[in-house]
Amino acid sequence: MAQIQEAELIWKDGKLIPWAEATTHVLTHSLHYGNAVFEGVRAYKTDKGYAIFRLDEHTRRLEISAKLCLIKLPFSFEQLRQAQIDVVAKNRFDQTVYIRPLAYFGYGSMGVSSKDCSVNVVVAAWQWGAYMGEEALRKGIKAKISSWMKPAQFSMMAKAKASANYFNSQMANFEAVDAGYDEAILLDPQGFVAEGP
Numbered sequence: 001m002a003q004i005q006e007a008e009l010i011w012k013d014g015k016l017i018p019w020a021e022a023t024t025h026v027l028t029h030s031l032h033y034g035n036a037v038f039e040g041v042r043a044y045k046t047d048k049g050y051a052i053f054r055l056d057e058h059t060r061r062l063e064i065s066a067k068l069c070l071i072k073l074p075f076s077f078e079q080l081r082q083a084q085i086d087v088v089a090k091n092r093f094d095q096t097v098y099i100r101p102l103a104y105f106g107y108g109s110m111g112v113s114s115k116d117c118s119v120n121v122v123v124a125a126w127q128w129g130a131y132m133g134e135e136a137l138r139k140g141i142k143a144k145i146s147s148w149m150k151p152a153q154f155s156m157m158a159k160a161k162a163s164a165n166y167f168n169s170q171m172a173n174f175e176a177v178d179a180g181y182d183e184a185i186l187l188d189p190q191g192f193v194a195e196g197p
Contacts, residue, residue, distance in 0.1 A: 027108060102124075
């Protein structure tokens with residue numbers, strides 16, 4: 001896994017701020033209870049500048065995931081879309097860029113209920129080439145069937161791109177790498193191939 005290459009600016013709650021100032025309190029609700037939603041968006045350098053791959057579709061999926069997870073986004077579709085454009089435009093990138101919009105319950109209320117929690121939204125971006133590296137694109141990877149499975153549709157909010165859904169992916173990836181593989185393959189509860197972490 002590649003290390004993050006810090007950029008200059010991150011969009012947080014409606015404004016661009018320096019990367020190092022984009023901090024969150026340790027008692028942030030989502031850090032303790034796992035309810036957050038995000039996207040993974042790519043921007044590719046072209047002769048005309050950066051092109052963000054399926055920006056509208058990713059932004060809409062972020063909105064849908066938030067709704068499914070009962071996170072009321074404090075920003076409109078247009079604002080979220082523009083935030084992603086601004087983060088790419090205002091930072092000085094010269095390679096493929098990964099964009100990470102994230103909405104989460106913030107600091108100020110504790111307990112399982114998120115009813116009285118604030119909602120924070122960030123959009124970060126950094127340079128990141130091929131997910132598993134250029135060599136993996138050329139030579140392929142070694143993968144193994146994981147002992148972890150994709151959660152059943154009725155056991156987690158599996159239709160949302162929710163942070164909590166990635167716990168089993170982390171565990172499956174760890175298991176695979178620890179056994180000498182590059183990645184894992186997860187099955188669904190019926191034993192069919194479902195996804196990679």
